Amino acid sequence: MNPVLHTPPKITIGLTEACPLRCRHCYADCARAPKPGELDAERWIDLLRDLSEQGVIQVYFEGGEPLIKPGLVDILRACSQTMMTKLRTHGWQLDDALAATLADAGLGRALVDLAGGNAATHDAATGVTGSFRQSCDAIAALARHHIPVDALVILTRQTAPELQAIADLAAALGADRLGILRLYPLGRARQAWSDLALPLAEQMAAIAAIRPPAGLGIMQSWHPKDRNCCWQAAAINAFGRAIGCMYLREYVDFGDATQTPYNEIFRTNAQYRALREGPVEASCSDCSAPQGRPGGCRSTAYAWHGRWTAPDPFDVTLNHGIDLSLAPPARLEP
Amino acid sequence: MASISALPRPLAWNRERGVRLRPVPEQAVCLAYRPQPPMLFGLNLTSWLLLTLCDGRSEAEIGRDYDAAVREAGGPGSEPGAFETALHGLEELRLIRRAPAADAMDETEEGRAK
Numbered sequence: 001m002n003p004v005l006h007t008p009p010k011i012t013i014g015l016t017e018a019c020p021l022r023c024r025h026c027y028a029d030c031a032r033a034p035k036p037g038e039l040d041a042e043r044w045i046d047l048l049r050d051l052s053e054q055g056v057i058q059v060y061f062e063g064g065e066p067l068i069k070p071g072l073v074d075i076l077r078a079c080s081q082t083m084m085t086k087l088r089t090h091g092w093q094l095d096d097a098l099a100a101t102l103a104d105a106g107l108g109r110a111l112v113d114l115a116g117g118n119a120a121t122h123d124a125a126t127g128v129t130g131s132f133r134q135s136c137d138a139i140a141a142l143a144r145h146h147i148p149v150d151a152l153v154i155l156t157r158q159t160a161p162e163l164q165a166i167a168d169l170a171a172a173l174g175a176d177r178l179g180i181l182r183l184y185p186l187g188r189a190r191q192a193w194s195d196l197a198l199p200l201a202e203q204m205a206a207i208a209a210i211r212p213p214a215g216l217g218i219m220q221s222w223h224p225k226d227r228n229c230c231w232q233a234a235a236i237n238a239f240g241r242a243i244g245c246m247y248l249r250e251y252v253d254f255g256d257a258t259q260t261p262y263n264e265i266f267r268t269n270a271q272y273r274a275l276r277e278g279p280v281e282a283s284c285s286d287c288s289a290p291q292g293r294p295g296g297c298r299s300t301a302y303a304w305h306g307r308w309t310a311p312d313p314f315d316v317t318l319n320h321g322i323d324l325s326l327a328p329p330a331r332l333e334p
Numbered sequence: 335m336a337s338i339s340a341l342p343r344p345l346a347w348n349r350e351r352g353v354r355l356r357p358v359p360e361q362a363v364c365l366a367y368r369p370q371p372p373m374l375f376g377l378n379l380t381s382w383l384l385l386t387l388c389d390g391r392s393e394a395e396i397g398r399d400y401d402a403a404v405r406e407a408g409g410p411g412s413e414p415g416a417f418e419t420a421l422h423g424l425e426e427l428r429l430i431r432r433a434p435a436a437d438a439m440d441e442t443e444e445g446r447a448k
Binding site: 004085 | 352354356358360361365367369371372373374
């Protein structure tokens, strides 16, 4: 079996691991200050220009909190000439003036995290009083400036009872989609796993109970929509390392994207190729995307089983009795 | 007697300014990025073919070249109305725009000179 794609059309960029919040579920162990070795805006602009010339046509920025990255607007403005841009944020200090600036810079879509349906839940998760208000204000400001917005929520013990409230809130603020994301055992989320994680049956019940308000699309990655995305995965972390997918951040390092063209890494790294080829031990026929690969998410499969080909325990047909409220075993080596 | 300048000029089609195509032949689709307002589209083979033909040619020329390509390929896009539907769809997505044929050719030459 060969990889589907010869070169990646889309890429995710982890711009920084600095963030003003202290989320309990943070996957990057973010700190308030940037970490040593993070690329600066000038280097990102050069790298992204190269990526565009190599065929990338969509860039998804995340962090950390990309809004506090010095030079973010310059990066967006440079990219949006030739590439669709998406930005995931907590909406930190994103008011009407900043929304107007982002729109002028050509931002194509924003994705704003909500960690609860009210200030008490959200601010407890982020560790910063007032952060709920900022996220809500950000969604409204982006919508006012005609930037399409997804609200995002990570499904945890705390957010599950509030999913309906979050969906209603997202729609009222002007988001056109709500993305419900699984909790990954990465960074601080792993350390707080027993407080955050639900058994799979409770996750499924929470998703099934949502009644989307009019005009709000729902995205989720549980059965029957548990897809193996690795076939198209391309990502670079804050330090310029090629890691394929941000959810693989603790498990792989495919090479230095500042020194080697990404397409060459994509083509030649054996581990990267094997992931994109997508061999799996078991798969769910309902969840196999026709243009992708079967078997569900490879990050969670690896986290629980230690094998890239293993079943994805977040799929009810592949879970085989794994209790997702218990943290997976530690993995010592990438 | 009407002057020549008052006669109707043939209609031509051009890509909207800044539209970038990224073929993904592995999946028989083409991604199209429209910067203003920003949006990424996935085009099937029929729309992909048509968009590449919208380079300042007149609608009649596009129709002729489209028919020839579709007939040669023997694939989708040959059913009645497919050409008009696809052309209208690209216009609705604001990936192409109408222009008088002469102007369109001027812009095409300008674009080529850059």
